Amino acid sequence: xxxxxxxxxxxxxxxxxxxxxxxxxxxxxxxxxxxxxxxxxxxxxxxxxxxxxxxxxxxxxxxxxxxxxxxxxxxxxxxxxxxxxxxxxxxxxxxxxxxxxxxxxxxxxxxxxxxxxxxxxxxxxxxxxxxxxxxxxxxxxxxxxxxxxxxxxxxxxxxxxxxxxxxxxxxxxxxxxxxxxx
Numbered sequence: 001x002x003x004x005x006x007x008x009x010x011x012x013x014x015x016x017x018x019x020x021x022x023x024x025x026x027x028x029x030x031x032x033x034x035x036x037x038x039x040x041x042x043x044x045x046x047x048x049x050x051x052x053x054x055x056x057x058x059x060x061x062x063x064x065x066x067x068x069x070x071x072x073x074x075x076x077x078x079x080x081x082x083x084x085x086x087x088x089x090x091x092x093x094x095x096x097x098x099x100x101x102x103x104x105x106x107x108x109x110x111x112x113x114x115x116x117x118x119x120x121x122x123x124x125x126x127x128x129x130x131x132x133x134x135x136x137x138x139x140x141x142x143x144x145x146x147x148x149x150x151x152x153x154x155x156x157x158x159x160x161x162x163x164x165x166x167x168x169x170x171x172x173x174x175x176x177x178x179x180x181x182x
Contacts, residue, residue, distance in 0.1 A: 012041070012044055014026060015033070015040070015044055020035060021033075021034065021035045021040075022034050022035070022044075024043075024044060024047060031047075033047070053095065054092070054093075054096075055088070055091035055092065055095065055096055055099065056088040056092055058096050058128060058131075058132055058137065059084050059087055059088050059091070059128050060084065060088070061131070062127060062128040062131040062132070063080060063081070063084045063124075063128075065131060066080070066127055066131065067080060079120050079124075080120075082117075082120075083117075083121040083123075083124040083125075084124065086121060087124070087125055087128075090107060091103075096129075096132050096137050097138055099129075099138075099142050100142050101142045101143075101144075101145060101146060103142070104122070104125065104142050104143050104146050105146055107122070107125075108122060108146060108149070111149075112149065115149030115150070115151055116149075116151055118149055119148045119151065122143065122146065122148060123148075125143055126143040126144075129142060129143055
């Protein structure tokens with residue numbers, strides 16, 4: 001362990017103020033991150049590696065576990081992948097224990113314009129916290145009690161003739177029928 005700083009104790013690790021600018025030193029390489037302290041700290045925050053054990057890591061582990069241990073349809077796995085990627089961005093700065101019901105409610109409110117996809121995200125997030133709960137990483141599931149958006153029902157059901165007309169068309173990439181194996 002290195003000794004504590006004697007000067008510039010307000011700076012984070014590996015950051016030094018030399019020649020009128022702030023420098024980030026990693027593996028012997030000096031990188032100028034800015035002259036002003038607020039801008040330098042912002043750049044430092046962008047450059048440091050995200051700590052392990054955050055929500056992004058938990059979401060990925062839960063996705064892999066859930067999609068490999070359960071028999072899920074291809075479309076469900078695809079929707080979970082989309083939901084996982086979106087939730088990793090939204091919850092990037094959180095540790096699993098920091099996520100509260102108010103944060104989940106804020107995610108739900110922000111997705112009100114797209115209720116179906118927001119409900120899929122909420123469903124997947126509930127699964128993520130169930131996984132974390134079973135692994136002992138959180139004390140409770142903050143998604144419990146958050147109700148889903150009401151989803152609109154179909155306004156029209158296609159007729160048998162319309163279905164037959166669609167079914168008679170070749171699939172994309174096929175030449176003759178839906179039985180194409182490409």
